Amino acid sequence: MSNAINRQFKLAARPAGAVKATDWNRTEEAVRAPAEGEVQIQNLYLSLDPAMRGWMNESKASYIPPVGINEVMRAIAVGKVTASNNPKFAVGDHVTGLLGVQDFAYSSGQGLTKIDPKLAPLPLYLGTLGMPGLTAYFGLLEVGQPKAGDTVVVSGAAGAVGSVVGQIAKIKGARVVGIAGGADKCRYLVEELGFDAAIDYKTENVAEALKTHCPDGVNVYFDNVGGDILDAVLTRLARGARIVICGAISQYNNTTPVKGPANYLSLLVQRATMTGIVVSDYYDRAAEAAMVMAGWIQSGKLKTREDIVDGLDNFPKAFDMLFTGANNGKLVLKVA
Amino acid sequence: MSNAINRQFKLAARPAGAVKATDWNRTEEAVRAPAEGEVQIQNLYLSLDPAMRGWMNESKASYIPPVGINEVMRAIAVGKVTASNNPKFAVGDHVTGLLGVQDFAYSSGQGLTKIDPKLAPLPLYLGTLGMPGLTAYFGLLEVGQPKAGDTVVVSGAAGAVGSVVGQIAKIKGARVVGIAGGADKCRYLVEELGFDAAIDYKTENVAEALKTHCPDGVNVYFDNVGGDILDAVLTRLARGARIVICGAISQYNNTTPVKGPANYLSLLVQRATMTGIVVSDYYDRAAEAAMVMAGWIQSGKLKTREDIVDGLDNFPKAFDMLFTGANNGKLVLKVA
Numbered sequence: 150m151s152n153a154i155n156r157q158f159k160l161a162a163r164p165a166g167a168v169k170a171t172d173w174n175r176t177e178e179a180v181r182a183p184a185e186g187e188v189q190i191q192n193l194y195l196s197l198d199p200a201m202r203g204w205m206n207e208s209k210a211s212y213i214p215p216v217g218i219n220e221v222m223r224a225i226a227v228g229k230v231t232a233s234n235n236p237k238f239a240v241g242d243h244v245t246g247l248l249g250v251q252d253f254a255y256s257s258g259q260g261l262t263k264i265d266p267k268l269a270p271l272p273l274y275l276g277t278l279g280m281p282g283l284t285a286y287f288g289l290l291e292v293g294q295p296k297a298g299d300t301v302v303v304s305g306a307a308g309a310v311g312s313v314v315g316q317i318a319k320i321k322g323a324r325v326v327g328i329a330g331g332a333d334k335c336r337y338l339v340e341e342l343g344f345d346a347a348i349d350y351k352t353e354n355v356a357e358a359l360k361t362h363c364p365d366g367v368n369v370y371f372d373n374v375g376g377d378i379l380d381a382v383l384t385r386l387a388r389g390a391r392i393v394i395c396g397a398i399s400q401y402n403n404t405t406p407v408k409g410p411a412n413y414l415s416l417l418v419q420r421a422t423m424t425g426i427v428v429s430d431y432y433d434r435a436a437e438a439a440m441v442m443a444g445w446i447q448s449g450k451l452k453t454r455e456d457i458v459d460g461l462d463n464f465p466k467a468f469d470m471l472f473t474g475a476n477n478g479k480l481v482l483k484v485a
Numbered sequence: 486m487s488n489a490i491n492r493q494f495k496l497a498a499r500p501a502g503a504v505k506a507t508d509w510n511r512t513e514e515a516v517r518a519p520a521e522g523e524v525q526i527q528n529l530y531l532s533l534d535p536a537m538r539g540w541m542n543e544s545k546a547s548y549i550p551p552v553g554i555n556e557v558m559r560a561i562a563v564g565k566v567t568a569s570n571n572p573k574f575a576v577g578d579h580v581t582g583l584l585g586v587q588d589f590a591y592s593s594g595q596g597l598t599k600i601d602p603k604l605a606p607l608p609l610y611l612g613t614l615g616m617p618g619l620t621a622y623f624g625l626l627e628v629g630q631p632k633a634g635d636t637v638v639v640s641g642a643a644g645a646v647g648s649v650v651g652q653i654a655k656i657k658g659a660r661v662v663g664i665a666g667g668a669d670k671c672r673y674l675v676e677e678l679g680f681d682a683a684i685d686y687k688t689e690n691v692a693e694a695l696k697t698h699c700p701d702g703v704n705v706y707f708d709n710v711g712g713d714i715l716d717a718v719l720t721r722l723a724r725g726a727r728i729v730i731c732g733a734i735s736q737y738n739n740t741t742p743v744k745g746p747a748n749y750l751s752l753l754v755q756r757a758t759m760t761g762i763v764v765s766d767y768y769d770r771a772a773e774a775a776m777v778m779a780g781w782i783q784s785g786k787l788k789t790r791e792d793i794v795d796g797l798d799n800f801p802k803a804f805d806m807l808f809t810g811a812n813n814g815k816l817v818l819k820v821a
Contacts, residue, residue, distance in 0.1 A: 407747045416730050425758075
């Protein structure tokens with residue numbers, strides 16, 4: 150490693166609206182030996198997640214501090230230990246954690262979790278067996294609480310979180326309607342993942358389509374997008390509906406204020422609930438959930454799809470795909 | 486009763502925005518004998534409630550059908566049975582129910598509840614021991630679930646619902662901050678009802694005042710008003726906060742779309758919940774709640790205030806007071 154170079158993407162400026170190339174600063178530094186107690190990790194795959202856009206904003210009211218200007222951009226990754234001064238980690242161990250958009254990361258070991266590359270392909274630890282999968286699992290089951298026969302609607306349904314939400318809802322005996330952008334994604338939801346119906350928000354009137362596909366109303370809505378789609382679903386709630394607020398990707402690049410849900414008084418009319426979820430609250434139960442989902446994957450009940458972009462230098466371009474909806478499945482950047 | 490006249494206020498037109506005098510049609514008809522199985526009731530006091538504004542709109546998505554054009558305006562009242570062809574009710578019985586804005590009502594007995602005028606003054610059955618009090622009781626305790634030491638914020642705090650919410654929260658050991666319009670109401674909340682603080686939304690910056698009075702954030706917010714005040718409270722939620730959506734009086738006279746809560750993503754950041762309540766879901770437990778609250782009233786822990794306007798013909802003027810905030814306490818119209 151003595152002559153190796155560590156490429157890093159740092160946050161150069163806080164973006165206003167969509168992220169521009171100039172908001173990133175690509176730098177290089179020499180790879181150094183780990184300090185006392187440290188682990189040196191070579192990143193193999195980086196996870197690209199919508200939440201990263203929120204980490205770039207100077208906001209006091211978030212669940213995690215923002216990334217500082219000139220700091221390496223925060224990202225979850227899987228990597229391999231290449232040097233260790235920490236007795237808990239040995240060279241060759243595979244690990245996952247917040248390792249950042251770079252070739253090599255250094256860690257005290259805190260927040261670093263060992264993973265087994267024989268149990269599942271590495272990118273899966275960034276998707277269904279990682280943060281997005283755990284978000285889907287706990288958000289749906291703990292907050293949404295679907296019952297057999299319920300109608301469950303999920304937006305961003307072809308994404309890393311939404312596709313798992315819909316499939317778990319099917320496993321639990323619910324009728325599942327996915328909202329996604331484009332005919333290909335909608336076909337994938339119904340034909341590959343077994344959703345009961347899919348709504349293409351790019352070509353269909355979502356409120357009208359919900360009337361057709363949810364004749365008895367919506368019992369659980371798992372919201373990844375906010376905006377007009379959230380408002381449309383609010384008009385179709387069943388009595389006692391549960392809305393899980395997981396994200397609002399339609400609003401993340403706003404330069405105007407967030408669009409609040411104008412139809413929120415449906416919560417009153419339908420005695421419904423809208424609840425936010427942050428996955429880190431459930432990390433103490435992550436192993437349990439990953440085991441259950443690994444079982445579903447092995448038995449073919451839970452399908453996964455990764456969209457893997459090659460090369461760290463493609464990070465800015467790949468990141469943009471999240472917001473144009475260009476990715477098909479969990480978006481992962483292959484680093485090494 | 487043979488020569489008595491029944492004055493009635495009927496809905497003449499669906500109002501756009503604030504209700505105008507021409508939206509009402511005052512008519513008179515002769516008082517008739519009750520039909521087979523019917524009870525004839527002379528209304529003594531009418532309840533004026535913000536919810537009545539919603540009943541005037543042609544809306545499919547409500548918890549109760551709208552009042553029809555040329556129908557007597559729906560209202561809760563207390564009255565006295567003046568003639569009966571129903572064995573369950575005798576002349577002289579005092580009753581409460583949806584008796585309408587008129588001197589005399591006829592009922593099959595369904596939805597009619599006998600009340601005891603010796604236990605409490607009659608207007609109290611329209612306020613703290615009636616629909617507003619039950620709304621406060623079940624909305625706060627079942628949905629808001631305040632714990633001792635929690636900070637509870639309530640808007641419309643000097644109103645029929647809000648004043649009871651705040652006092653019950655105090656009884657349960659919470660710190661209570663009320664939001665109301667005007668120095669007199671704010672003084673009343675703190676000096677008479679024992680609230681810990683009051684915010685005058687007409688002269689104060691609500692978000693700033695919440696910072697001062699809720700240094701550890703808001704654990705429970707009971708919302709009667711919606712709009713900018715809901716948005717301000719959303720910025721001050723504590724982790725795991727519960728928002729009870731009871732009403733949105735700031736939006737009821739809108740001619741533009743309802744203003745959705747732009748800061749709703751605080752629900753995500755704070756893992757908070759926003760839940761609607763409709764009091765009729767709890768009517769099977771009304772007697773239990775009324776008994777508990779009657780005990781608090783007798784022991785001086787729960788204070789009530791009624792603002793009684795005299796005369797059925799003052800109905801349109803009195804109704805407007807709800808929306809200008811001119812009333813002090815539960816607004817009641819004395820009919821006879």
